Amino acid sequence: MKYLYVLLISFCALFANAQSPEIYSRVEIDLLGKDINLLTSLGIETDHGIHVPGQILVTDLAASELELVRTAGFNTKIRIADLKKDYLEKLANPQVENRDASCTSALVTPYPTPVNYTYGSMGGYHTLSEMMAVLDDMRAKYPNLITARLDASDTIETWEGRKIQYVKISDNPDSDEAESEVLYTALHHCREPNGASQMLFFMWYLLENYNADPEVKYIVDNLELYFVPCINPDGYVYNETTDPQGGGLWRKNRRDNGDGTFGVDLNRNYGYFWGNDNNGSSPNPQSQTYRGPSAFSEPESRTMRDFVLAHDFVFAQNYHTFSNLLIYPWAYNNELADPSLAIFAKLFTRENKYKAGTAIETVGYNVNGNSDDWMFAEGGANSFTPEVGKTGFWPQPDEIDALNRENVWQNLSTALCALRFGVVTDKSETYFSSLTPEISLELFRYGFQDGPFTISLSPLTGNIQSIQNATHNVNPAQFEVVSLNSQVVLNPAIQVGETFSFLLTYSNGAYTQTDTLQKFYGGKDVVLFGEPADNLSNWTVNGSWAATQSTFVSAPASITDSPNGPYPPVTYSDVQLSNGGLFIPDGAKSPQLRFWAKWDIEPRYDYVQVRAVGTEDKARCGRYTKLGSGIGAQPSGEFLFEDFQPEWVEECMDLSSFIGQNITIKFVFGSDNGDERDGFYFDDMEVVYTDPTLLQTVIIPLNGFRLKQNEPNPANEFTTIRWENGGNIQGPATLLVFNALGEKMVERNLQLSGQTQIQLQTAHWPAGIYTGQIQTQAGVSQPIKMTIAH
Ligand SMILES: [Zn+2]
Missing domain, CATH: 2.60.120.260 (Galactose-binding domain-like)
Structure with a gap:
């Protein structure tokens, strides 16, 4: 009896703890030999954080959750004992600017920070009222491009009596035109403020560049872009109240569950395969992933359901933080909902390099009742969940700008894919040894809207004598790739090491963009x-x-x-x-x-x-x-x-x-x-x-001839090189091996008829990296890299 009493007390303590502000820690959970589903079945939120499948998960846990994880037998290591304290200490002691535009963000287009973009009072993030004031400011400054704030539902209010609000960016914003629609949302989970900040950054970017950038104008003129910056206002205001300087870690909405606990995970409450199992969502009201008493039991998810059904969204980007991921359906099972989602995601993540995939491919387990599955299955939208950033739910103020910027391309390309849009890629080499180089471009059509494209090359330097097939008029199907080849004739007086450049022009009939292609005559790596x-x-x-x-x-x-x-x-x-x-x-x-x-x-x-x-x-x-x-x-x-x-x-x-x-x-x-x-x-x-003064070795692709990786590699005393002679090339041939300085170390005559391998004694070779190639009468094979270690 005494034992039962003790057990009851500690169980109640756990319950009480889960609802009063708890200490949150950043915890490394050892997954070696463990199934991550065991964690999710405890109701632990594992979809944000750093996850190395089969090894570790680093995530932020409340004290009661940490206890659950430890009790279930997981080894844990505390990385940051008190997250809120750590956040405030860093806020009070700001680090020098942690990123350098000339360096770490080299992969990201340097979109300028919009002049109207402001930081909020909550560690750089906006409070709900500040966020709404920003929307009002946008309307005041650009009344012809953005609506005033509107309620996403006429009738539904949150548990605390708030309305979820949206704005629309388009030409003629106050009228409903026959244009395709795209949805951007943030803050399903109210402790993920970077979802909203990157959205405000992107919205200002569209408004401020409308007149200057023909691509932005094309998007705004031909689409209706809907923005819902805060789906969970009650939870967001709760975090504002408990942690006015930022760092609040409440995740769910503020439903009173009637048992002393609060909140439903809005991203587990949507109605497609809601409650499919207890790993992908929790039936337990105290859990961070509590799915609610029924599908769409929550006013916030009902508002979004009705809003999506009242529109015809081609795409939805539902922003979360953090993990550097872009997730797409399905989440409730291991299948890919549609191959096109993977194609779009690869384009969207071109700059931010987020890892893209379904839930099982990214976070490593299934989730049910989330927004994307429902929006894709029932709402007809190609839906995605970006998980912005890598440092936590509340990145420090000096990190916000770069996180905002790294999502601009993701947002822009999402809009473009609803329109007539293709991407041109230069598939040709940078260095040519021929006076008649072929410039090979590819056009890949991503966009949903049909129509012709014109791609053309024109000379920018005088050493280009002529271009044959300089202009290509094409009309590909969606997801079709078209090769565009142009034959160039260079002036024979061109010197080795000289550059020759082209203006590449892309037009989809509505707007034109140009880019420069720079090539070299000569050049060897x-x-x-x-x-x-x-x-x-x-x-x-x-x-x-x-x-x-x-x-x-x-x-x-x-x-x-x-x-x-x-x-x-x-x-x-x-x-x-x-x-x-x-x-x-x-x-x-x-x-x-x-x-x-x-x-x-x-x-x-x-x-x-x-x-x-x-x-x-x-x-x-x-x-x-x-x-x-x-x-x-x-x-x-x-x-x-x-x-x-x-x-x-x-x-x-x-x-x-x-x-x-x-x-x-x-x-x-x-x-x-x-x-x-x-x-x-x-x-x-x-x-x-690259040495541009050397004419490179011309590698002739040998039909069916392939040099295989030497074995063993790394080699010590000897190594064997084998080759496939599928094209049945005859005649004398030579194996050449060069050291890292390009000096020839080995030259061996081969007989291609019959001989398929050669063994080299390498005991006396200095340790290092070598390059092997076979020269035949038909040309030179692709090289292999060989390592010698002693
Ligand atoms: Zn989230």
């Missing part, structure tokens, strides 16, 4: 240095850097700062190439350092840098670097790696400022006395550039 990073033979070590076989991109090893577990506190170490320097010749084009890396480094305090040392010693910026905070061990304002990148990524760093210099490469590590983590790994490094 040169690998200046290849380093497999399998041991330290090429490196000088200061501290604990070492090779490890525990993880790598190519076997057998990578190099890490701390091979035996977490890195130590208050430590500096470095590892530097000891080859006497790499000379990047004058006239080299686009010299780059490339390597693969992954890391786990305490953000804001600890760091790894990659420094190139020539006449200056500078930390390099890459795709993944941030700027140092100046606190802890981090040098202020310098490019560095921090935070958590659990999967291997290829990093690429520009070395243009070192042309004509002898340089070395150095990896630097520093930690303070705080959190100690796994550290930094790198593998397969190379320094490459």
Whole structure:
């Protein structure tokens, strides 16, 4: 009896806790040998966060949820003990601008921040009333392009008596024209404010660029764009009230569940396969993923249902944060609802590089009762859920601008796909050795609306004598790809290394866009240095850097700062190439350092840098670097790696400022006395550039002839190269092997009739990367890259 009493008390305590403001922590959950469905069946919200399937999930949990997860037998590690406290501390101690426009956002078009875009008072995010005031300001400034605020439902109010509001952007906004419709929403989950901020940014972008940008004008003139910036106003105001500076972590709406708990997960309450199982949504009112007592039991989801049914949306983008994902149906099962969704998603994520896929392909499990499944199945809309960002529900103010910007293309291309729209891609090489190069373009039609396109090339430089088939008039079906080839004749007086350029013009009949294509006569890629990073033979070590076989991109090893577990506190170490320097010749084009890396480094305090040392010693910026905070061990304002990148990524760093210099490469590590983590790994490094003064080897595609990867690779004492001679090429042939400096190491005569392989003794070759090719009378094969390690 006594035991039962204790149990009852603690159960009630759990219930009470779940509803009063709880402490939230960022938690790393160990998934090794575990099924993530076990987590979802506990009612844990796992659709936002960092998920490495089968390994870990990093997500934000309330104390009661953390208890549930631990009780269910999961190993957990606390990354941030008190998220709200951490958020406020960072807010009070702002980091220097954490992104650099010239560097990390190189993949994203530098859309200018709209002049009217303002930050809100809640950590940079707008309160509900501030958000509504922004909509009013838009109407006041652009009354011919945007409606006043309107109620999404005449009759339905939220539990606390609010209306869900929307605006429409279009020409003649106050009349309902016969134009295709597109829907953008945000804040189903009220702790995800970046969904709304990127929307306001995009809306201002449309309004301010209407007269200047023909593409924006085409969109606004020919579509009706509907924006619902806050689907969950009660929950949003609740977060405003508990956390007026931002950082509030309430997710659901504010239904009184009648049992002491509040809230339904609006993104589990839609009526398509609602409550299909208890993993994809929870029947438990205290859960973060509680689906409600019945489908569309909630005024917010009913409002959106009626709103969608009253319209004819071609697309819907339902914004959430965070995870850097773009999710599309189905969520309730493992099937892809329609192949076109995957095609659109690939286009939409071209700039932000979000991982796109169905629920099972992205978050790794099923969800039921969400907006996308219903909007696709019952609302007829191609529906998507972007999960913006990677750092949490409340990114710091200095992160907001870049997060807003990285979604502009996603929003623009969504609108364009409802219209007459295709994308032109240049499929031809950059460097040509022929005086009659062929420029090969492709047009891929994405848009729903039929009609012709005109694509043309015109010369921009005098060394182009003529272009045959310069103009292409085509009328492809949706998702059809059309090849557009133009034969170019260059002036025979052109010099090796000279550029020749074209103006590429795209027109869909309604507007015209131009782009420049720049090509080179001559040009050959040169690998200046290849380093497999399998041991330290090429490196000088200061501290604990070492090779490890525990993880790598190519076997057998990578190099890490701390091979035996977490890195130590208050430590500096470095590892530097000891080859006497790499000379990047004058006239080299686009010299780059490339390597693969992954890391786990305490953000804001600890760091790894990659420094190139020539006449200056500078930390390099890459795709993944941030700027140092100046606190802890981090040098202020310098490019560095921090935070958590659990999967291997290829990093690429520009070395243009070192042309004509002898340089070395150095990896630097520093930690303070705080959190100690796994550290930094790198593998397969190379320094490459293009030499435009060399006429490249003309690689003739040999019909059916293919050189296979040598085995073993990496090789030690010997390796075997095999080939397929499907085209039955006859006559003498030669195997050539070059070292990383382009010096010929091996030349062997082959007999293609009968011979299909050759073994090479490699015991005496220096360790490094080599290139193998076979020359035949029909041309030169594609090369293979061979690694020798001893
Ligand atoms: Zn969400």
